[in-house]
Amino acid sequence: MTTTVAPEARPAERRTAPAAPTAVRRRRRRRGDALGRTGPMKYLAHAGVWLYVLLLAAPLYYLVISAFKRNTDIFNQPFSPFTPLTFDNFGLAFSQASLGTAMLNSVYVTLGAELVTLLLAIPASYALARSKGAVGRMVERVFALGFLIPGFAALVPTVLLSISLGLFHTREFLILFLPASALPLTVILLTQAMRAVPAELEESALLDGAGPLRVLWSVYVPLSVPTLTVVAILNFLSFWNEYFFSLVIIGPDAALRTAQVALPTLSIANAAQYGVLAAGIIITLVPAYLVYAVFADKMESAVLAGALKG
Amino acid sequence: MTTLTTPHRPSPDSPDRAGSPAPRRRRSARVREAAQLSATLPALIWFLVFTVGPLVSLFYFSTVNWRGLIAPRTPAGLGNFERLFTDPVVGLGAWNTLLQLVVSLPIVVLGAFMLAYYLSLKPRGHRIMRALMFTPVLLSASALAMVFVGVFAPKGMINGLLDAVGLDELARPWLADGTSALWAIIIVTIWCSLSVSAIMLAARLNSVDESIFEAAEIDGAGHWRRMWQIAWPICREFIGVVTMLQFLWTLFASAAVVLLLTRGGPGNATVTLSFLVYDFAFNQSKVGYSQAVAVVLFVVGVAGILLIRRAFRQKY
Numbered sequence: 142m143t144t145t146v147a148p149e150a151r152p153a154e155r156r157t158a159p160a161a162p163t164a165v166r167r168r169r170r171r172r173g174d175a176l177g178r179t180g181p182m183k184y185l186a187h188a189g190v191w192l193y194v195l196l197l198a199a200p201l202y203y204l205v206i207s208a209f210k211r212n213t214d215i216f217n218q219p220f221s222p223f224t225p226l227t228f229d230n231f232g233l234a235f236s237q238a239s240l241g242t243a244m245l246n247s248v249y250v251t252l253g254a255e256l257v258t259l260l261l262a263i264p265a266s267y268a269l270a271r272s273k274g275a276v277g278r279m280v281e282r283v284f285a286l287g288f289l290i291p292g293f294a295a296l297v298p299t300v301l302l303s304i305s306l307g308l309f310h311t312r313e314f315l316i317l318f319l320p321a322s323a324l325p326l327t328v329i330l331l332t333q334a335m336r337a338v339p340a341e342l343e344e345s346a347l348l349d350g351a352g353p354l355r356v357l358w359s360v361y362v363p364l365s366v367p368t369l370t371v372v373a374i375l376n377f378l379s380f381w382n383e384y385f386f387s388l389v390i391i392g393p394d395a396a397l398r399t400a401q402v403a404l405p406t407l408s409i410a411n412a413a414q415y416g417v418l419a420a421g422i423i424i425t426l427v428p429a430y431l432v433y434a435v436f437a438d439k440m441e442s443a444v445l446a447g448a449l450k451g
Numbered sequence: 452m453t454t455l456t457t458p459h460r461p462s463p464d465s466p467d468r469a470g471s472p473a474p475r476r477r478r479s480a481r482v483r484e485a486a487q488l489s490a491t492l493p494a495l496i497w498f499l500v501f502t503v504g505p506l507v508s509l510f511y512f513s514t515v516n517w518r519g520l521i522a523p524r525t526p527a528g529l530g531n532f533e534r535l536f537t538d539p540v541v542g543l544g545a546w547n548t549l550l551q552l553v554v555s556l557p558i559v560v561l562g563a564f565m566l567a568y569y570l571s572l573k574p575r576g577h578r579i580m581r582a583l584m585f586t587p588v589l590l591s592a593s594a595l596a597m598v599f600v601g602v603f604a605p606k607g608m609i610n611g612l613l614d615a616v617g618l619d620e621l622a623r624p625w626l627a628d629g630t631s632a633l634w635a636i637i638i639v640t641i642w643c644s645l646s647v648s649a650i651m652l653a654a655r656l657n658s659v660d661e662s663i664f665e666a667a668e669i670d671g672a673g674h675w676r677r678m679w680q681i682a683w684p685i686c687r688e689f690i691g692v693v694t695m696l697q698f699l700w701t702l703f704a705s706a707a708v709v710l711l712l713t714r715g716g717p718g719n720a721t722v723t724l725s726f727l728v729y730d731f732a733f734n735q736s737k738v739g740y741s742q743a744v745a746v747v748l749f750v751v752g753v754a755g756i757l758l759i760r761r762a763f764r765q766k767y
Contacts, residue, residue, distance in 0.1 A: 274480075291702070293704070302500075320497060444650055
C-alpha cells in the first residue's frame with residue numbers, strides 16, 4: 142500500500158505548515174513514490190516523461206559539447222564529451238560576426254526599451270490604480286485589448302512608420318517601438334499591484350504634504366517592487382530575444398545590428414562548422430541565463446504573468 | 452501642490468450628504484479624475500502610434516499595388532485578395548500552416564498538461580526537469596533555429612546518431628528534403644513550446660488547493676482520473692490561455708524558424724503564411740500583396756483566439 146501520511150515533517154513543510162497543516166503533510170509523500178497508486182501505468186508515465194526529457198536535453202547537450210570541440214572532432218566523435226578542449230570557437234564567433242559590438246547593441250536596445258517602458262507604464266498604472274471612474278475602466282480595457290494584437294502582422298506598416306519618422310536603420314526606433322508591444326501587459330500587472338497599496342499609507346503621505354509625484358515615488362513604487370521585478374524580467378527577455386523587427390528595421394549593418402541578428406550570419410559563414418555557431422549561441426544566451434540565475438525564484442511567476450496575455 | 456483639504460479620494464458614485472452642492476462636487480470629481488488620468492496619456496499615445504496605427508494602416512496597404520517600400524503606390528481595390536485565392540504558393544503556405552497547427556497544437560497542449568501534472572507531483576528529479584525545461588523559455592527565435600541547424604545538418608546530430616547505431620542509410624539532408632523539411636520545422640516548434648507550456652501549466656497547478664486532490668484520492672480516484680476529471684476542469688480557463696498563446700506563436704513566430712532553417716525551401720515546400728508576409732514584402736517586392744496575406748493572417752488569428760476562448764470557457 143502507499144503511504145499517504147508522511148510521519149516526519151521536513152523543513153520545507155514546516156515553513157508552509159501553519160496555513161494548512163493537515164493538507165500539506167498528507168500530500169507530500171515519500172520521494173519517488175509520487176505516482177503511488179497507479180500500478181503498472183506509473184512505469185509508463187515515468188518512462189514517457191524521461192524520454193521527453195532526453196529528447197529535450199539531446200540538442201542542448203550536442204550544442205554545449207560542440208562549442209568546445211574542434212571541427213574534426215565534431216564529425217568523428219559527435220557525442221563524446223572527452224575530446225580535446227578548445228576555446229577557439231568562441232574567439233572565432235566574436236570576430237566573424239562582430240558579436241562583441243552586436244551584444245553591446247542588444248544591451249543598448251534592451252535597456253533603452255526597458256527604461257522607456259517603465260517611464261510610460263508607472264505613471265499610467267498609478268493613475269489607473271487610483272481612478273475609480275468609468276473613464277479609468279475604459280482606459281484599462283483599451284490596454285487589455287492590446288493583448289489580442291499580434292504585432293507580427295503589422296511588420297511592414299511598422300517599417301514604414303520608421304521610415305516616415307526618419308528612424309529606419311536605427312536602433313533608436315526599436316527603443317521607441319518595443320515598449321509599445323510590452324505596455325499592455327506591463328500596465329495591467331502594475332495596476333493590479335498598485336491597487337493593493339493600502340489607502341491609509343497614501344493618506345498619511347498626503348497629510349504630510351506630499352504631492353502626487355512624491356506619493357508615487359515614495360509610496361507606490363517601493364510597494365510594487367515585486368511586480369516591477371517580474372515585469373522587468375519579462376520585458377528583458379522579450380526585448381533581448383526580439384528577432385524579426387530588429388532584422389528588418391535595424392538591418393544587417395554590422396555596427397548597428399543586435400546579437401540575435403548577428404548570430405545567424407555565423408551559420409552562413411560556417412556552412413559545415415557547427416562549433417563556431419554553437420559558441421555563438423552560447424554567447425548570446427549568457428545574458429538571459431544570468432537573469433535566470435539571479436532571479437530563479439521570480440522566473441516562474443514571470444512566465445506565468447506572460448501567460449496572462451489573452 | 453498642497454491639497455490639504457480632502458485627503459481621501461472622493462468616489463464619484465458616493466451619495467452626497469447634502470443635496471445642493473452635489474452637481475458641482477460631482478463635476479469637480481470628474482475633473483479631478485480627468486486630471487489624474489492624464490498620466491495615462493503618454494502610454495496611450497505610444498500604444499496608438501506604434502501598435503494601433505500600423506495595424507489599421509495594414510488594411511489600407513492590402514488594397515494597393517506596391518512594388519517596394521519606397522516605390523509609389525497605386526490603388527488595387529480587392530485585386531490583391533482575389534489573387535490570393537488562385538496563387539498556388541499561398542495555397543501551399545495555408546496548407547502548411549494548417550498542418551503545423553493541427554499537428555502541434557494537440558500534442559503541445561495535451562502533452563504539456565500531462566507533463567505539468569507529473570511535475571506537480573514533485574517526483575524524483577523534478578528540479579532537474581524544471582531547470583532543463585526552462586532553457587527553451589530563454590532561447591530567442593534565432594538561437595532556437597541555430598540550435599537545430601546543428602541537429603538537422605547533413606553532418607549534424609541526427610545523422611551522427613543514425614551513423615552510430617548503424618542506420619546510416621536512413622541519413623539524409625533533413626532540411627533540404629521536401630517532406631522531411633516541413634516535419635523538421637514542426638518538430639522544432641513542438642520541442643520548444645512543449646516545455647514552455649508545461650512550465651506555465653505547472654505553475655498554475657501549483658496554485659490549486661491540494662485538499663481537492665486528496666478528497667479524490669480518498670474516494671479512490673487514480674492519477675489518470677484525477678488528472679483529466681479534476682485538474683483539467685479546474686485549470687480549464689488557463690489551459691485555454693496557453694492554447695491561445697501556442698496558437699499565436701505557431702501562427703506568427705514560426706516565420707523566424709522557417710526563415711532561418713529553410714528560407715521556405717526546398718522549392719516552396721516549407722512556406723507558411725507568416726513567412727510569406729515577410730518574403731513577399733522584403734524579397735519579392737510585392738509589398739501590397741504581402742499585406743493582403745497579413746490581413747488574412749490577422750483575421751485568422753483573431754478568429755482563432757475567439758474560438759479557443761469559447762471552447763475553453765469555464766464550465767462551472
